[in-house]
Amino acid sequence: MLDEINRAAEFLAVHDKIRLLCHLSPDGDTLGGAFAIFYALRSMGKKCCVECGDDLPEKFQYMYPDQMGDFKPEYNVTVDVADIGLLSDSQQKLQFSLCIDHHERNNIPAEYKCVDSKAAAVCELVYLILKQMNVNFTSKIADCLYTGICTDTGCFKFSNVRAITHKIAAELMEFGADAHKINFKMFTQKSVARLELERLVIENLEYFYNNKCAIVFVTNDMMRSAGASESTFDGVAAIAVCPEGVEVGITVKEKDINEYKASVRTNSFVDASEFCGYFGGGGHKRAAGFKINGDMQTVKNKILDKLKKEIFF
Ligand SMILES: [Mn+2]
Numbered sequence: 001m002l003d004e005i006n007r008a009a010e011f012l013a014v015h016d017k018i019r020l021l022c023h024l025s026p027d028g029d030t031l032g033g034a035f036a037i038f039y040a041l042r043s044m045g046k047k048c049c050v051e052c053g054d055d056l057p058e059k060f061q062y063m064y065p066d067q068m069g070d071f072k073p074e075y076n077v078t079v080d081v082a083d084i085g086l087l088s089d090s091q092q093k094l095q096f097s098l099c100i101d102h103h104e105r106n107n108i109p110a111e112y113k114c115v116d117s118k119a120a121a122v123c124e125l126v127y128l129i130l131k132q133m134n135v136n137f138t139s140k141i142a143d144c145l146y147t148g149i150c151t152d153t154g155c156f157k158f159s160n161v162r163a164i165t166h167k168i169a170a171e172l173m174e175f176g177a178d179a180h181k182i183n184f185k186m187f188t189q190k191s192v193a194r195l196e197l198e199r200l201v202i203e204n205l206e207y208f209y210n211n212k213c214a215i216v217f218v219t220n221d222m223m224r225s226a227g228a229s230e231s232t233f234d235g236v237a238a239i240a241v242c243p244e245g246v247e248v249g250i251t252v253k254e255k256d257i258n259e260y261k262a263s264v265r266t267n268s269f270v271d272a273s274e275f276c277g278y279f280g281g282g283g284h285k286r287a288a289g290f291k292i293n294g295d296m297q298t299v300k301n302k303i304l305d306k307l308k309k310e311i312f313f
Contacts, residue, residue: 001116005125008114009132011098012041012077019073021094022052023086027234028060028186030080032148033100033126035063037079039144040135047071053088057231059185063144080122080148082106082282100125104273105282117284120160123148127168139176146177147186154238155187159286194236197226201239201251213307214240215250217260217296237263237287248275248311250303252292260299263289270311278306 012018018041020034034050041048042065049068056064075097082103084092099110102119119125123145135141149169153161156169173179190198197218205216218236226232233253240249249265262279264272265287272288281290292299 004112004114004116005128005132007112008098008100008125009129011112012037012129013044013133015075015097016046017071017074018046018048019076019094020048020050021076021078021081021087021091022050023081024053024088025230025234026052026054026056026060027080028151029121029123029148031056031060031063032144032146032151033079033122035065036123036126036130036141036144036148037077038065039138039141040130040133042069043136043138049073051091053091054230057234059231059234060147063140063147078108078110079126081108084108100129103282104284118162120158120162120165121149121152123152124165124168127172137172137175139178142172142175142177143182146172146179147182150179150183151186151235155183160284191232193227193229194232197222197228197232197236198239200226201236205240205243207243207246208304209308211243211245213248213250213304214243214246215252215300215303216240217252217254217300219254219296237265237289241265241267248272248307252299252303254296255291258293258295260292260294260296261289262292262299262303263287275306275310278310279303 020037022030022034038048038050047069076094077098078096079100084107096108096110098112099108100122101115102117102122104117106115116125127145200222201216205214207214237251240251247267248270251263253261255261264276266272271285273283273285276282276288276290279290279292283289
């Protein structure tokens with residue numbers, strides 16, 4: 001892995017006019033990683049920009065720069081993007097120079113790949129890359145990287161957390177990351193819309209297979225009635241695996257008529273990435289997802305049948 005880190009560091013140090021690409025439905029990790037690189041490169045006098053096919057959520061406002069700069073990008077670097085489908089249609093046609101990621105399966109056709117599925121967050125990798133580049137870690141860069149790590153680890157609670165995760169987070173605090181402010185904003189404070197959405201999710205949870213599986217559909221009607229936007233939904237998928245005894249928690253989000261995106265969270269022994277693979281999706285061991293089409297009842301039956309066949313047989 002050291003080789004990949006060094007090569008990524010060298011690529012970023014040597015090249016200019018870099019476009020950093022975040023995945024659709026951007027989260028704290030893809031944005032934190034991209035903006036940390038953005039500030040680092042800019043401090044070296046380079047031109048760079050961060051691009052995302054979706055709007056940037058208000059929640060991460062403190063990471064965003066006043067302006068991105070106007071230039072024609074020559075190199076494209078993806079950050080935290082596991083699948084080419086997680087880029088916008090026009091971005092998918094680009095040529096990719098470097099791919100920095102931490103997902104189990106990654107299909108970005110980049111010239112250089114820096115992918116480590118053991119990293120809890122892509123921001124762990126970005127930290128090591130920037131360190132290798134001897135970047136001056138400002139508190140802004142530290143806030144961005146800390147955000148990625150705390151959000152992708154559920155505030156250092158998920159099983160992806162390693163000792164080095166804490167070590168990196170500790171060093172980021174020494175560089176000025178405001179851990180309390182960020183964790184309060186990410187995990188304690190919730191909008192009224194978010195709380196209302198959580199209430200609806202809990203109310204609509206259904207249990208199967210001796211309560212080992214919980215499944216909930218989040219419809220556009222529910223989103224509307226909660227007053228929730230797409231970014232309000234971020235992290236809601238963690239709720240379904242909360243009830244004691246549940247091993248697999250599945251949150252199926254309506255995208256369009258008869259189009260759904262399922263988010264699977266598992267507790268201790270079911271490989272979420274493997275399960276999602278049966279439907280053409282993927283992700284991590286404890287958190288993964290897939291797209292599925294059909295009416296609600298058909299989708300539910302398909303998922304429950306597969307669970308029964310592959311897991312609770
Ligand atoms: Mn990530």
